[in-house]
Amino acid sequence: MWARVSSIGLKGMEGYRVNVEVGTYIGTDSFKIVGLPDAAVKEAKERIIASLRSLGYTLSGQKITINLSPADQKKFGPMFDLPMAISLLLSLHELDVVIPEGTGFLGALSLDGSIQPVEGMLPAALAAKRLGIKWLYMPFDDELPVLEFNGLEIIFVSSLQDVIGHLSDQWVPPLLEKQEELCVQSADFLDFQQIIGHRSAKQALEIAAAGEHHVLMTGPPGCGKSLLAGSFPTILPELSKEAQLEVISLYQLSRNKYPRTFLPPFRNPHHSASGVSIIGGGQYPKPGEISLAHRGVLFLDEIGEFSKKTLDMLRQPLENGEITISRTHATITYPAQFIFLAAMNPCPCGYAGSNKRYCTCTPKQILAYKNKLSGPLRDRFDINLSLRSVDFSKAMTEKAGEESRAVRQRVVEARERQFERYGQEVCNGRVPFEVLLRTSPLSEGQQVDLQKLSFNKGLSNRTQIKIIRLARTISDLQGSSRITDQSIWAAVKWNGGA
Known part of the structure; x- marks a missing residue:
């Protein structure tokens, strides 16, 4: 028989949907994983067999093929263990449930059927949110903050039996205890x-x-x-x-x-x-x-x-x-x-x-x-x-x-002015220059003075742009809605053009 569930693959910080497809046929015992798996993914075969046996399932007399699609993307790490095991149980009709579209699975299996967190779980969860996954089964990692996303329900599981029980409406995940608040300051830095x-x-x-x-x-x-x-x-x-x-x-x-x-x-x-x-x-x-x-x-x-x-x-x-x-x-x-x-x-x-x-x-x-x-x-x-x-x-x-603390408050206020001006969380040092000029144009007199200075000092175009960006930030710290003349000369001094 044939079954398919979804998981998440990572390419750096970018995630993509991986369809875990399993075909099972009566025949000589065999277990193959295809779809450009690395060594950790290939070794999942032994972990899956041991995990299923610990729960009383047997794979004898079965020819099993697992395909990780898209087949042209290299698959890394053991986070595909859980989706492969679930898809295999569906294919063997050992798990007789209908998994809703938009459900994803992540996690590495131990030989006793427990599910362990692995590196890449957090970026994979963030990618799942962007890809439109609505329900995501994954292990809890106490080194990570509790993940809460609008439109994505994360179901934390500790074993393969938990996943089977939840899919069969026979198990409810316990409520997580509130984690300690993150500290704002650190003793590693001087005031x-x-x-x-x-x-x-x-x-x-x-x-x-x-x-x-x-x-x-x-x-x-x-x-x-x-x-x-x-x-x-x-x-x-x-x-x-x-x-x-x-x-x-x-x-x-x-x-x-x-x-x-x-x-x-x-x-x-x-x-x-x-x-x-x-x-x-x-x-x-x-x-x-x-x-x-x-x-x-x-x-x-x-x-x-x-x-x-x-x-x-x-x-x-x-x-x-x-x-x-x-x-x-x-x-x-x-x-x-x-x-x-x-x-x-x-x-x-x-x-x-x-x-x-x-x-x-x-x-x-x-x-x-x-x-x-x-x-x-x-x-x-x-x-x-x-x-x-x-x-x-x-x-x-x-x-x-x-x-x-007092300096940081002024920095926060200056950044809020920039975010409001540009309509996004971007600062003067990174916003496209055409956007900066459109929102904060220089006066004719300022343009003439800057051109004269550039000619006399031999300033490059990049240096002139840096001066304007600095002047805009200095004006933001002063609370000015426009670039002031004083801020331009201050920017020239800080840039070293004077």
């Missing part, structure tokens, strides 16, 4: 108020957080570059529920544990990290650091020490907000929309331009060091900060700075 001095740098980071602008910090060792970057997540808005699920999905696919917090992710890879670990990839592509920083911050300290090849690979995600990884068996795209923070010394020894220590580098060494950061990549930074060491004797007498 802005704890950083002495650097008032101008804090203002620049506030602008970067409000408009999702990339920042390059240059300064001698110990001047506070890493300290400022480490406190940056505390002024970013909390992740929405949708964004949090998207981030956790990426962490799950990469087999990393995501901390239970609403704060955006902060990734700080060492300069010895390989290009694959930062960009993503491998024989079976997995998300890299840039995707784990999605919706958050990627900080590259001592960016000049990273390989030039790795840095140049950052250009696509910085431009498009995603990374495409091509391999012989698949081409996979992962989201990589992050705020890019980078820090570097002004020269190899770090003290060029310092009035406290003597620089030992030759002009040739300084030029070679700066050239490690290519022009196209350097051009991706909206804000260029030149930092100096703090004079503690003066800084300690100054008034204490603002708490991160």
Whole structure:
């Protein structure tokens, strides 16, 4: 006989419907799985046989063929165990029920018939929602938040017997206990108020957080570059529920544990990290650091020490907000929309331009060091900060700075103005430039002044666009509905065009 149920396959973060088709015929014992299964899917045969035997079912005298459709897509992982077992029982008439259209199954089987969570369950559930699945059977994972979607009912099951009982109206899933609330703050990050001095740098980071602008910090060792970057997540808005699920999905696919917090992710890879670990990839592509920083911050300290090849690979995600990884068996795209923070010394020894220590580098060494950061990549930074060491004797007498909570509130308000203006959750640093100009046109005088400045300073078109984007964000922080003249000159200063 023949039967079919639905499941979800993953291609990176993108999910697609998989029809699990089973044909059973009386004959010599055989069990074949077709449809481009990987080794984990092929091994499902033994898990399914053992699980069914533990429940008292027998497959002797049966010729079984399971097809995972579409047959031209590679199938990965053991999450197809449950749908294959259910479809097999339907084909053998051991399970005599009518499964409604729009029902999906996910889960790996143990030999005793219990159902175990596996990597990729969360992105598969998100894909099921997008594909119009109405009922989804899957195991509960206490490391994930309780999933609640409009239009999709998730039925958490712990064993194959639970699934059979629920389909036969003989078992009702228990109510889940309420999980502990996610924390907003984290002890891993410093509050802005704890950083002495650097008032101008804090203002620049506030602008970067409000408009999702990339920042390059240059300064001698110990001047506070890493300290400022480490406190940056505390002024970013909390992740929405949708964004949090998207981030956790990426962490799950990469087999990393995501901390239970609403704060955006902060990734700080060492300069010895390989290009694959930062960009993503491998024989079976997995998300890299840039995707784990999605919706958050990627900080590259001592960016000049990273390989030039790795840095140049950052250009696509910085431009498009995603990374495409091509391999012989698949081409996979992962989201990589992050705020890019980078820090570097002004020269190899770090003290060029310092009035406290003597620089030992030759002009040739300084030029070679700066050239490690290519022009196209350097051009991706909206804000260029030149930092100096703090004079503690003066800084300690100054008034204490603002708490991160107060700065974050202004950032949230500025972003809300942008979302309302553009009709979607997109910030000035990423919105298409034609949309930005249509919603916030420059006056004739502003256009003339910007053209004169560009001619005198030799600014590229990309730099002019960055200045306008920065000016729009500064105006949003000031509560202005239009781009002000003061914000344009402030943007020129932050961009380094002055």
